[in-house]
Amino acid sequence: MATHSVEVVYRGIFQKTLAKNITRGIVLAAVKQGKIGIAFGRYGDSPERNGIPAKNFAIVADNEEELQASMAQYEPKSVDLTVALDDTLCKGVESWAWYGLQPINRLTRPGGYLLVTTMLDFADLLQMAHAREQPYHLALVRGLPSFSGLWVYKDDHTDVRVLGAVSRLLPDLVSLEAVEAAIRQEWKSEQKVASARKAYERVEVMAVAPGVGDRRRPYEFELPRWWELREGVTIPAIVPGEAFPDPTTGAVGGWRPARNPYFKKFSTRTMRPVIDFEACIKCTLCWLQCPDSCFDVTPDGYYDANMEACCGCGVCEAVCPVDNCITMVNEAAFTNNDSQWAAWKRDREAYRAWVREKIQHRPERSHGFQQRGQYERQIREMAAAAVGGPAVRERTGG
Amino acid sequence: MAEAIATTPLPTLEPFKGVKKVPLGEYFTSGHRTCQGCESALVMRLMVKAAGPRTIVLGSTGCMYVANTTYYSTSWVVPWMHTQLGSSGSAGLGTAAALRALMRKGKLPTEPINVIAFCGDGGGADMGLSAISAALTHTEYNFLILLYDNESYANTDIQLSGLTPYGAHTTFSPPGTAKRILHQRWKKNVAGMLAAGHPSCRYVATVCASYAVEMMNRVRKALSIGGPTFIHSLDPCPKGWDYDPMLSHELGELAVECGIWPLYEVEDHKLKLYGRTKGIAQGRSKRRPVRDYLVRQGRFAHFTDDDIDYFQAKVDEMWERWIIPGVIPFASEITNGRSPD
């Protein structure tokens, strides 16, 4: 008698179909073994927004009674496996709707698994994921996190590779044979079966002891209770903001908009802008075109992307007229949200070295669809790199 | 007794002469839960930056309501109120009327307060159109209605609206094998229709936030000219249009450069093209092929070359035969070959 639950944490819209394929695939495979299950998305995560974390769940039970019992919960309070479809989600998850910041492994049961699709190493991921009081396992499926959009699906086999890894980590939930049978039924592709099997063989696992990981307390804040709201359920507006002092010269000027205390953009980013202030010609375009009002205009007239507000869209890099002045860098390369401008003011030499190091950072990220035909090309490139990637043959090769 | 006022006082909002003159203060700030690269969020920010702090904003249901004011959290610095999906016209008119009454009764000092009601394309071009049309006939009230057009009912996960372009993939028009192009209607011309149909409305314009200063100056003109006014903004939407969010700015520019989104204003019934559109109309720059715009968006990924050619032909027709697309015949027919100014 057993019930298993899996949560799949993903980047809203970009990985919507991927997450659905995985939770559906788990249930279909379980059904092949005579079990019963259900796959569903977290209600509060709809409507999804690009890049903002969201969750799908798969619950599998030995019989209907057990399944019903677990479905009586709004959503699982603890899961056997957490799947993070983008490694930067390891920094924490705050969904579209209100849930506050959650460590990625918050629901992972003691001894359970956190499975991440990533090119990073265990050590890098543990620097991001919050430390726990209970032991758990960290597992890796090698590959670039797969991003696509709402209509065009990038079928790079990430779905079946995760399914193969799930059968390795939780053999009591589904066997590899059941996963293969489900893939044959659902996708009718022997290549996808081969990808699942390869992931089954190659998944890497590490036991994580209590206290290992990012030991900082996850940031937290409280919403007003309904009875604390003012008459007419009014919500206080944000205050406008103000000029602020330069840490080195003490000169006061510029403008720093006040920011919403209840929703920070830390967890929505997969990339962030790195700014070379020495290359900046103060053209204002990044500030003008940023949809998230991120840029603090500094007392000396520079534009400092404030990491409380930045969702990592990349518009600032796209509009900046100077080469390499703004570079979007994988969010995994950062351990804090401090002001880049303040760091530059403090020590220009050190900042220069920091920028050089950051903009070299790999793996590079992309946010999905840019041009027709792009995914077909990328999938071939990924296959060529062959780190557990899809076994896609060149079309011309038959 | 306070003296009766005919209408509320108008603000003086001179155009910003260049980007360095744009004020630093933000009245729509961070904390919204819009998508990465949401151009509509940028429109909100620029719209209220142009209007300044003495502004009331009324928001019709849609992404810009839901994602901007979720779970007790707001990104507005100025007063903001939610209004029903089809009611931006009534809300703008009612708020302007209320302000006038309060000023007449001496309960508020008589001073300029901007009223802006915004709506999405679903709320503005479909169900809210009649209320907007009615509002534009009430010349004694000062307010602006801004339609932010992401070309779908985006908040409820991308359903087709009257402003969805030909052939686009939406949840209501998925391309299939039997029928590749499910959505065959051409986009309505809301700004042209409202300009032509409301002779007492003094200002109607189209804008695009990729041209931020020009856009803000249209908002400033609309708010200071008096009476009810209307602005239609084309907003690239990374979720519904399915593209990498970093392309938002570029897609806005492409929509204008390809001639799909002509920039114009109708001020006191005089039509003026402006910005890139004016340059194209006067032959100073060339229209780019619509292909450049279409291939960057997943919602057109199913288009064949024939579909792209058809789209191009329709846009060409618009340029060759119409000034205000679908409303006023092309310049050569009424100005003897002079291109419009």
Ligand SMILES: Cc1ncc(C[n+]2csc(CCOP(=O)(O)OP(=O)(O)O)c2C)c(N)n1
């Ligand atoms: C009368 C009414 N019908 C339906 C809805 C559900 N609804 C909420 S947002 C929305 C979409 C609005 O689309 P649009 O006006 O284009 O704005 P967008 O979401 O694209 O920003 C709908 C249909 C509603 N709130 N009210």
Ligand code: SF4
């Ligand atoms: S990536 Fe740039 S444009 Fe986008 S939210 Fe961050 S600072 Fe603003």
Ligand code: SF4
């Ligand atoms: S866009 Fe680039 S050059 Fe212009 S102000 Fe911003 S950082 Fe400086």
Ligand code: SF4
């Ligand atoms: S769906 Fe479109 S309009 Fe709505 S928040 Fe996302 S990008 Fe903005």
